[in-house]
Amino acid sequence: MKEEKTRFCLDICEALIDGNVQITVEMRPIRVWKQAALWLFVFSLLRNTVGAQIRYTIPEELKEGSVVGNIARDIGLDISDIANRKLRIASDSSTQYFSVDTRNGELIVNGRIDREVLCGQSASCLMPLQLVIENPLQLYRVNIEIQDINDNAPNFHTKDSILKIAESVAVGAKFPFESAEDLDVGSNSLKSYALSNNAFFRLNVKTLEDGKKVPELIVDRPLDREKQFVHKIILTALDGGDPVKSGTIMIQVIVQDTNDNEPKFEQSQYKAYVQEGTTFGSSVLTVKATDLDEGLNGEIQYFFGARTPDNVRKSFNINSETGEITVIGKLDYELTKLYTFDVCAKDKGSPEQEGHSSVMLHVIDENDNIPEIILTSLPSPVSENASVGTVIALINVKDLDSGDNAKVNLTISTRFPFKLKPAFDNHYSLVTSSLLDREANSEYDIKLVASDSGEPSLKSTKTVNVKILDVNDNPPVFSQPSYTVYIKENSPPGASLFSVSASDIDQDKNAILSYSILDLTSNQLPASSYFYINSENGTIYSMSSFDYEKTKLFSIAVQAKDHGSPPLSSNATVHVFILDHNDNAPVVIYPSTSMGSVSHQRMPRSAKAGHLVTKVTAVDADSGHNAWLFYRLAEATDASLFSVNLHTGEVRTKRAVSEHDDSSQRLLIEIKDNGEPIQSTTVTVDILIEDGFHEPVSDYREKTIEPNKKTGKITLYLIISLASVSLLSFVTFFILLVKCARGSRSCCIRRTNSEYKNPNRNLQIQLNTDGPIKYVEVLGGDMMSQSQSFGSYLSPMSEFSDLTLVKPSSTTNFTDTLNVLDASLPDSAWTFESQQVRNRILLN
Structure with missing residues (x-):
């Protein structure tokens, strides 16, 4: 017996592995529990077999609440996962005879x-x-066999x-x-x-x-x-x-006289086939009986049997x-x-005789x-990053016909990124067939078409709506890669400068954007200390007042970040140019x-008209028109003796000095800029006219007529x-043109790597004309750093000046610059620079 049980288990295991067996749990009396336990043991070994069908056997008339079996354990589902995975029963029947206890x-x-009621007289009753x-999503097929109990009597x-x-009936007549009916089977x-x-x-x-x-x-x-x-007889x-x-019926047999021949049918049983679509009045078959009697006893009439169903x-x-x-x-x-029904043939005799036959009519399916x-x-809504093969829905098709008429083919259009995956018994899974993109299509209306194999074929359609859920797979995109903003210097803090705008084609929180400023600027000062950006609308505000003379340009990196998980971001550059305001005199x-409030100069009494007494030189920290300067003689001891050049500041004699002119002359010279409002300053010059004073250099006019070595040297330096500068300007312009053509960076040369230490990394070259002064300006250095400059200058008095190279100097303080200059020489070289690095070659 032990060997037989072992062999039985092995046979069951092999069948389960092949997938050709159904797992059945039956509710049997106690004497078969051992066999049920053996089945459960085999089932537990292969409980994860895909596609296995579970079958339970229960008797009918079970009390409400009776346990059929632990369906979660039988399909290999943990108790903790029942509620999370929403275990439920989907039945074609309108009445739910069973439910799942989600607790166990x-x-x-x-x-x-x-x-x-469910299966009638069918021998097998499966639900x-x-x-x-x-x-x-997973689908399991559960068959519950309802076993009959003897709850109905015949x-x-x-x-x-x-x-x-009739009394003349022969012995043996039937x-x-x-027939009694018993609803049990x-x-x-x-x-x-x-x-x-x-x-x-x-x-x-008779069977x-x-x-x-x-x-x-x-x-x-x-x-x-x-x-x-x-005769009274009881039939049980x-x-x-x-x-x-049991059930009984009382039969009263009444014996009649004469008419001793009953009608007889030609066949004891008739069989015929009829199409289910047969029209009314169509003949199915004709039954025929004969009677050996004559007269009324032989005349036959046909009727349905007494117990013919309705x-x-x-x-x-x-x-x-x-x-x-x-x-x-x-x-x-x-x-x-x-x-299936009976027909009878009755004669018209007295008593009448009747014959019986059965009829079986088979209906042919159409x-x-x-x-x-x-x-x-x-x-189920599906995420746009769902992998290929993700199950969207479970679909079942059925046809009440039979044979080929019940064979159904389910299809969908190939233009959708979905396909049908057959499961079993006309069950399908709707799965993804390719990658999805919500931004291209946010939902699909999939048309399912079911067609049978009948002649002609019948079809039905159903539309399934599948929504695509958004995934944060698109970064924000700015309306343009860089922006240019202009702001006047000395503007009050809190001014609104500009609004950047970015968009995200994702949805919901994946498309909600927040703006921020990245602290990537130089000068070791974060951009967030100068500017503030509204995180919701991208509006940029200034947090301080700016000085053009210190900083002319800010490059701000603005970041737009969405609220997705993980968040995506993109950057744009905002170039903030500071516009000059005439705020410097x-x-x-x-x-x-520097040694006093009055400058002292000497001149000979023998000076002629046009004699250059001195030259007043001033500078303005502003730029452009605001830095154009104009000189005029505001007050003088003798206004008829001296004049001041409007543009150069040269102080010359208007006439020859006479013996009667006072030897001490005081001039008040006013210098104005070209800004709005006008800024001005004055300088006082005391001139001492001396007899016998000789100048260290020849007359100005002689210098202009007779070129010397110094003038030739200046010209050579100027040409070089x-x-x-021209060569450097050409190279710089060519580099900018190449980078602009690539379209990936701004056309303004700027520092892109914080580790790069080139002091001339922000290089701009321009030819400026400020009134009578012409110069080439080379701008460079960090916008936020203290700029340094190398200046190459010619003295305003070109006839006496040498080309002088001045060491790098910071121009933050004008007093420091003035202290460097040599005030004793009328034609000495000097420089004055604003915040940016400037290399100027001044031309008279």
Whole structure:
């Protein structure tokens, strides 16, 4: 016995591995628990087998709340996952006979289950259930077999029956009776009949081809109406249940005289086939009987049997004179596939005789049912980054027809990124067939088409809406890669400068943007200390007042970041140019007044008209028109003796000095700029006219006529400087043109790497003209750093000046610059620079 059990387990395991066995759990008496435990052991070994079908066997009439089995354990699902994965039952039936206890995963009975109501006389009663598990979607097929219990006794439609038999009936004549009906099946169904004790009749039970048992009363001895007119017999029907149940009918046999021949049918059973779409009035078949009697005793009329079902009478009619059976009602193969009934032929004798025969009419199926598409689970929204093969919905198709008419093909359009994956028994999974993009299509209306294989083919359609969920897969995009903003210096803090704008084609929080300023600027000062950006709308505000003379340009890196997970971002550059305001007065750098408030100059009394006494030189920290300077003589001891050049500041004699002119002359010279409002300053010059004073250099006019070596040297330096600047300008312009053509960077040369230490990394070259002064300006250095410069200058008094190179100097403080200059020389070289690096070659 032990070896047989071991071999049994091995056979079951092999069958499970091959996927050709159903796992069945039956509710059996205690004596078979060992076998059930063995089944459960084998099931636990292969509980994860994909596609396995679970089958339970329960008796009918179980009490509500009875446990069928632990469905969660049988499908390999943990108790903790029942609620999370939404275990539920999807049934085609409108009545839910079962439910799942989400606390322990048990399948329980919801209400009374009557096998006879569900399956009628079918030998097998299976209730298919579809078990759906979501997150992710899985589908299991559960078959519950309802076993019959002996809850119905055999029953006759009537309690009393009258049978008329002519006394001339021959011994052995058979008279069929009404069959008892037992709604139970199998061993609990009708098994036998029993007849009460009597001296004239015995019982015979005839079994038809369909298994139906028909009791027949057989005359065992000749009847004599004069001796006994009525025979009362009790017919008992017994089933095979335990205990046995029974039903009875009282039969009264009335013995009639004469007419001793009954009609006889040509066939004991008739068979015919009829299309379910047969029109009304169509003939199905004709039954025929004969009677050996003559006259009225031989005239035959045809009728349905006494116990003919109502559905037969509603669908068919028999002609009483001809025996022709015709269609009078709608035939539906899906409701009734086979009609079985009795016909009888009666003569007109007295007493009348009758003969009996059975008729079996098979209905032939026609393709008259449209395929039905059933969504086992509603379509789930799918993320746009879902992998190929993700299950979206579970679909079932069915057709009430049979054969080829019930074979259904389900298709969808190939233009959708979805496909159907067959499962089993007309079940499909709707899965993704390619990658999705919500920005291209946010939802799909998928048209399902089901068509059968009948002739002609019938079709049905259903539209399934699938929504695509957004994923943060698109970074924000600015309206342009860089922006240019202009702001006047000395503007009050808090001024709104500009609004940057970015967009994100994602959805919801993935498209909500926040703006921020990245601290990537130089000068070791974060940009956030100068500017503030509204994180919601991208408006940039100034947080301080700016000085053009210190800083002319800010380059701000603005970042737009979405609220996705993980967040995505992109950057744009905002160039903030500071516009100059005339906020600086001219500063006199020669003659120097560092040793006092008045500058002292000497001149000979022999000076002629046009004699250059001195030259006032001033500079303005502003730029452009605001730095253009104009000189005028505001006050003088003798205004007729001296004049000041409007543009150069040269102080010359208007006439020759006479003996009568005062030897001490005081001049008040005013210097104005060209800004709005005008800024001005003054310088006082005391001139001492001396006799016998000789100048260290020759007359100005002689210098202009007779070139010397110094003038030639200046010209050479000027040519070299101009050639160098021109070459550098050309190279710089060419580099900018190449970078602009690439389109990936700004055309303004700027520092891109904080580790790069080139002091000339912000290089700009321009040719400026400020009034009569012409110069080439080379700008460079960090916008936020203290700039340094190398200046190459020619003295304003070109006839006396040398080309002088001055060391790098910071121009933050004008006083420091003035202290460097040599005030004792009228033609000495000097420089003055603003915040940027400037290399100027001044031309007179």
